Amino acid sequence: MEDDGLTRIPAMNRLLERPAARAAAERWSREEVVLALRELAAEEREKVAAGGKPPGSLEAWDELLLSRLESRLSARNLRRVVNATGIILHTNLGRAVLARAARQLLAEVGEGYSNLEFDLRTGERGSRHAHVAGLLSEITGAEAGLVVNNNAAAVLLILDTLASGKEVIVSRGQLVEIGGAFRIPEVLARSGARLVEVGTTNKTRLADYERAITAETALLLKVHTSNFRVIGFTAEVPLAELVSLGRKRGLPVVEDLGSGVLVDLSRYGLPAEPAVQQSVAAGADLVTFSGDKLLGAAQAGVIVGRAELVGRLARNPLMRALRVDKLTLAALEATLRLYRNPELALREVPTLAMLTRPAEEVKEAAERLAARAREVLGQRAGVEVVPDPTEAGGGSLPGAEVPSWAVGITPGPEVGSLEECLARLRSADPPVIAHVAQGRLLLNLRTVLPGEEDLILAALAAWRQ
Numbered sequence: 001m002e003d004d005g006l007t008r009i010p011a012m013n014r015l016l017e018r019p020a021a022r023a024a025a026e027r028w029s030r031e032e033v034v035l036a037l038r039e040l041a042a043e044e045r046e047k048v049a050a051g052g053k054p055p056g057s058l059e060a061w062d063e064l065l066l067s068r069l070e071s072r073l074s075a076r077n078l079r080r081v082v083n084a085t086g087i088i089l090h091t092n093l094g095r096a097v098l099a100r101a102a103r104q105l106l107a108e109v110g111e112g113y114s115n116l117e118f119d120l121r122t123g124e125r126g127s128r129h130a131h132v133a134g135l136l137s138e139i140t141g142a143e144a145g146l147v148v149n150n151n152a153a154a155v156l157l158i159l160d161t162l163a164s165g166k167e168v169i170v171s172r173g174q175l176v177e178i179g180g181a182f183r184i185p186e187v188l189a190r191s192g193a194r195l196v197e198v199g200t201t202n203k204t205r206l207a208d209y210e211r212a213i214t215a216e217t218a219l220l221l222k223v224h225t226s227n228f229r230v231i232g233f234t235a236e237v238p239l240a241e242l243v244s245l246g247r248k249r250g251l252p253v254v255e256d257l258g259s260g261v262l263v264d265l266s267r268y269g270l271p272a273e274p275a276v277q278q279s280v281a282a283g284a285d286l287v288t289f290s291g292d293k294l295l296g297a298a299q300a301g302v303i304v305g306r307a308e309l310v311g312r313l314a315r316n317p318l319m320r321a322l323r324v325d326k327l328t329l330a331a332l333e334a335t336l337r338l339y340r341n342p343e344l345a346l347r348e349v350p351t352l353a354m355l356t357r358p359a360e361e362v363k364e365a366a367e368r369l370a371a372r373a374r375e376v377l378g379q380r381a382g383v384e385v386v387p388d389p390t391e392a393g394g395g396s397l398p399g400a401e402v403p404s405w406a407v408g409i410t411p412g413p414e415v416g417s418l419e420e421c422l423a424r425l426r427s428a429d430p431p432v433i434a435h436v437a438q439g440r441l442l443l444n445l446r447t448v449l450p451g452e453e454d455l456i457l458a459a460l461a462a463w464r465q
């Protein structure tokens with residue numbers, strides 16, 4: 001009798017019980033595996049209808065399944081990558097890695113409905129901002145807090161609310177451009193405020209601000225020069241002095257802190273960044289900072305300060321366009337909770353843990369990876385451990401060198417050029433992002449997360465073929 005082909009398509013349950021499918025379900029998820037198998041079975045049925053034959057053995061089905069899952073995975077546009085550049089807040093690689101608590105709350109809130117704007121006590125409409133406002137006050141000491149889409153939006157909202165059609169005084173030394181074309185003069189122009197520059201590039205004094213104040217002045221703005229430093233013969237006015245001038249003349253003082261660190265990093269040999277708490281204590285009326293720089297949560301712009309001003313910001317119609325979603329709030333709330341205990345934050349917030357990890361530990365990790373890389377690569381490449389100092393990145397801690405160590409790889413001629421090796425690592429699954437310096441390919445261990453060493457070795461193993 002003629003085999004009609006359809007009988008050779010195994011039942012879904014039989015395929016799902018095979019070791020290959022079980023292993024795949026562990027690696028991806030059972031749902032992905034079921035979907036892939038359904039897809040394959042449907043395709044094979046079509047082939048049979050067109051006179052073709054389905055795979056003859058269960059092993060052949062296993063292979064089909066695995067290659068389908070691999071290609072589905074690499075078909076994703078947004079993917080996880082291994083950051084072996086050593087730059088902790090790499091804007092192109094998604095800035096902050098989320099803390100475990102943040103990932104958990106994010107998954108929970110994404111999986112079901114949430115009380116985003118629902119007051120569980122009264123059963124009435126609630127405010128999405130309530131979830132983090134109290135935490136922000138508790139941690140920073142400010143009267144009130146508000147969160148928008150990013151720090152650029154925070155500055156825009158403040159200027160639009162308090163200074164549209166009026167003048168804003170900024171020191172010439174602080175008219176910065178942050179990556180991604182955020183330029184203080186342009187944001188000011190957008191908001192309808194007029195920029196009044198005072199001082200010079202290297203020196204600005206209190207008297208410069210004083211002289212510039214007119215009846216048209218709306219506020220005094222201080223901007224953290226995040227991604228550069230002016231060294232030598234320089235002077236900027238300390239926040240406290242600007243605050244006393246503001247008080248005297250009845251003008252709010254706003255500080256754009258950029259990174260917005262909430263813990264003291266100076267005891268880890270890092271430069272003493274002005275903490276948000278210090279700006280609040282010094283009397284700044286509003287302070288803004290990013291959620292995904294040194295704070296280590298999701299992209300967001302955090303505003304803390306005087307309740308009356310924060311209330312005015314919250315009532316600005318622009319707020320509807322700048323508001324954050326539940327996923328951002330989940331990541332931010334869970335991360336902020338960790339900061340109630342600074343020691344816990346230093347351990348649990350990956351950005352802080354990576355930044356404060358002792359260089360000696362990073363070196364040991366590099367030595368362990370180098371030993372295994374030597375085994376994997378054999379004669380195909382030279383492998384050594386080299387110093388590879390790095391930086392916080394993302395415009396945080398400008399000029400501060402963070403000591404670090406890398407596995408340096410010098411590929412042999414049969415492997416290819418350094419550029420080719422970089423490209424091969426980028427095409428691994430997951431992609432590994434390395435960098436080239438000192439004539440070698442460098443894998444910097446400061447940003448390699450626990451468990452990622454195996455992924456790097458798997459990527460290097462592919463060089464054998």
Ligand SMILES: *Cc1c(COP(=O)(O)O)cnc(C)c1O
Pocket residue numbers: 150151152153178182223224225226227256257258259289290291300301394395
């Ligand atoms: C990074 C930065 C910004 C922009 O912050 P985003 O959250 O990326 O929008 C604005 N101002 C300063 C001083 C910064 O450092």
